[in-house]
Amino acid sequence: MGDKISLSDGAKSHGAKKGPGGRDRELSTLVATGEVSDPKSPRGRLLNAAAQLFQDKGYARTTVRDIAADVGILSGSIFHHFRSKEEILCQVMLEVTRVARARMAAAVSAEEDPRERVRACIRCELEAIHGLAVPGFPILVSEWRSLSADNQRLVLTERESYESIWISVLNNRPRGAGIADAQLARKLLLGALAHSHTWFKPRGRGLTLNALADQALLMVWQEG
Amino acid sequence: MGDKISLSDGAKSHGAKKGPGGRDRELSTLVATGEVSDPKSPRGRLLNAAAQLFQDKGYARTTVRDIAADVGILSGSIFHHFRSKEEILCQVMLEVTRVARARMAAAVSAEEDPRERVRACIRCELEAIHGLAVPGFPILVSEWRSLSADNQRLVLTERESYESIWISVLNNRPRGAGIADAQLARKLLLGALAHSHTWFKPRGRGLTLNALADQALLMVWQEG
DNA sequence: AACGCTACCAAGCAAGCGCTTGGTTATCAA
DNA sequence: TTGATAACCAAGCGCTTGCTTGGTAGCGTT
Numbered sequence: 453m454g455d456k457i458s459l460s461d462g463a464k465s466h467g468a469k470k471g472p473g474g475r476d477r478e479l480s481t482l483v484a485t486g487e488v489s490d491p492k493s494p495r496g497r498l499l500n501a502a503a504q505l506f507q508d509k510g511y512a513r514t515t516v517r518d519i520a521a522d523v524g525i526l527s528g529s530i531f532h533h534f535r536s537k538e539e540i541l542c543q544v545m546l547e548v549t550r551v552a553r554a555r556m557a558a559a560v561s562a563e564e565d566p567r568e569r570v571r572a573c574i575r576c577e578l579e580a581i582h583g584l585a586v587p588g589f590p591i592l593v594s595e596w597r598s599l600s601a602d603n604q605r606l607v608l609t610e611r612e613s614y615e616s617i618w619i620s621v622l623n624n625r626p627r628g629a630g631i632a633d634a635q636l637a638r639k640l641l642l643g644a645l646a647h648s649h650t651w652f653k654p655r656g657r658g659l660t661l662n663a664l665a666d667q668a669l670l671m672v673w674q675e676g
Numbered sequence: 677m678g679d680k681i682s683l684s685d686g687a688k689s690h691g692a693k694k695g696p697g698g699r700d701r702e703l704s705t706l707v708a709t710g711e712v713s714d715p716k717s718p719r720g721r722l723l724n725a726a727a728q729l730f731q732d733k734g735y736a737r738t739t740v741r742d743i744a745a746d747v748g749i750l751s752g753s754i755f756h757h758f759r760s761k762e763e764i765l766c767q768v769m770l771e772v773t774r775v776a777r778a779r780m781a782a783a784v785s786a787e788e789d790p791r792e793r794v795r796a797c798i799r800c801e802l803e804a805i806h807g808l809a810v811p812g813f814p815i816l817v818s819e820w821r822s823l824s825a826d827n828q829r830l831v832l833t834e835r836e837s838y839e840s841i842w843i844s845v846l847n848n849r850p851r852g853a854g855i856a857d858a859q860l861a862r863k864l865l866l867g868a869l870a871h872s873h874t875w876f877k878p879r880g881r882g883l884t885l886n887a888l889a890d891q892a893l894l895m896v897w898q899e900g
Numbered sequence: 901a902a903c904g905c906t907a908c909c910a911a912g913c914a915a916g917c918g919c920t921t922g923g924t925t926a927t928c929a930a
Numbered sequence: 931t932t933g934a935t936a937a938c939c940a941a942g943c944g945c946t947t948g949c950t951t952g953g954t955a956g957c958g959t960t
Contacts, residue, residue, distance in 0.1 A: 510821060630898070636888075639872070640891070641868070644865070644895075648864070910954105915946105
């Protein structure tokens with residue numbers, strides 16, 4: 453099962469190399485389709501600031517005054533863009549999910565080998581977790597309970613396609629490669645990777661992000 | 677009086693034994709030495725209530741009024757036992773760590789085989805995470821940032837001996853058993869296990885806690 | 901010129917927060 | 931009896947919080 457991975461669009465940009473110049477072609481596409489707010493618009497700037505603050509200080513410890521100050525407006529003005537503080541969190545999660553999904557789809561389709569695809573998923577999620585793709589990804593795990601049940605359902609729906617990529621990639625592992633159940637392997641892996649946000653420093657000269665990805669790969673894919 | 681005492685309450689003298697080893701024996705010892713508060717004392721009841729509330733709702737969303745109401749007193753009375761709300765969190769973390777450490781040490785020393793010792797560690801931590809040992813263990817991961825730097829240092833010191841058990845047990849793995857570096861394996865494992873708190877239901881009829889431990893073992897110990 | 905729209909300011913409200921204060925009760929030892 | 935102490939109540943203080951209100955400046959369209 454899970455031979456093909458359904459990608460939303462055929463036009464994908466592989467590699468997503470970070471460097472000087474346009475960081476992600478996927479992001480521009482998402483902005484163009486309206487799936488993600490323009491980072492230069494007031495709304496986009498607010499969401500980016502909120503994402504960074506929620507990630508750094510936590511949702512509850514971040515005030516709307518913090519967010520407002522970060523983009524240079526007064527706190528009351530925020531509510532011309534969002535109805536409530538929680539809506540900000542919800543929108544951050546939705547947009548982060550869309551960016552992460554687009555990058556993940558591109559990364560997977562750029563690889564052929566099943567094992568390389570798993571590695572690509574891991575590396576891709578690690579990049580998201582450590583802010584190389586978009587700020588705010590760790591919030592999806594750490595601040596989940598800060599959402600109301602309705603908003604949880606909303607984000608969960610948006611997230612399904614992201615997780616389904618993971619599952620189909622993990623299902624392409626051979627027998628005996630480790631944890632058999634892809635759903636279980638995914639959950640354990642998500643916990644392990646997300647937690648790395650608290651201790652892994654990409655700036656450090658010791659372990660690189662790619663090396664960490666290789667080690668994490670050993671958890672769900674053994675043998676050669 | 678309809679007060680509910682959450683866990684490990686019946687150990688009046690040496691009464692309650694659970695399982696072959698007498699699992700609450702460790703708690704009684706810790707209470708006797710003063711390392712952990714008596715669950716029947718006001719302080720112990722407050723700490724237990726706080727631990728459960730912090731775990732369920734999160735530290736920031738739990739008010740001192742919530743904790744007080746849970747044990748049947750008024751909010752102001754709390755501050756005859758603790759100087760601040762954060763001190764409650766800190767004390768919860770310290771005591772939870774001590775209980776977890778004692779249980780872990782007992783679980784490890786009950787096994788001889790290196791692989792069984794790793795499995796025992798995993799099972800032991802899973803039991804702690806899912807409230808079978810003491811309420812509040814997941815707080816150690818999820819609410820770490822709610823502590824001031826000073827209190828973080830305090831808890832970290834108390835925790836060292838707990839982590840050192842993990843490291844020595846993981847270091848007894850043979851070469852080629854998976855992730856070579858014990859420190860790294862431990863961090864990834866902690867993330868994976870702690871995250872299971874959000875999705876694993878011990879009440880569920882599907883995956884048992886022991887089966888989950890076996891699967892988690894596959895992440896750090898391959899080839900039987 | 902008049903309009904409509906977006907983005908924002910200035911001021912502040914009501915609620916909830918952690919925590920303080922002064923006093924009361926129960927227990928127990930000398 | 932007296933005094934010390936632990937445990938708690940009743941009341942509320944000072945502050946922060948998310949959010950509201952009424953108004954304004956700038957801009958493009960008609």
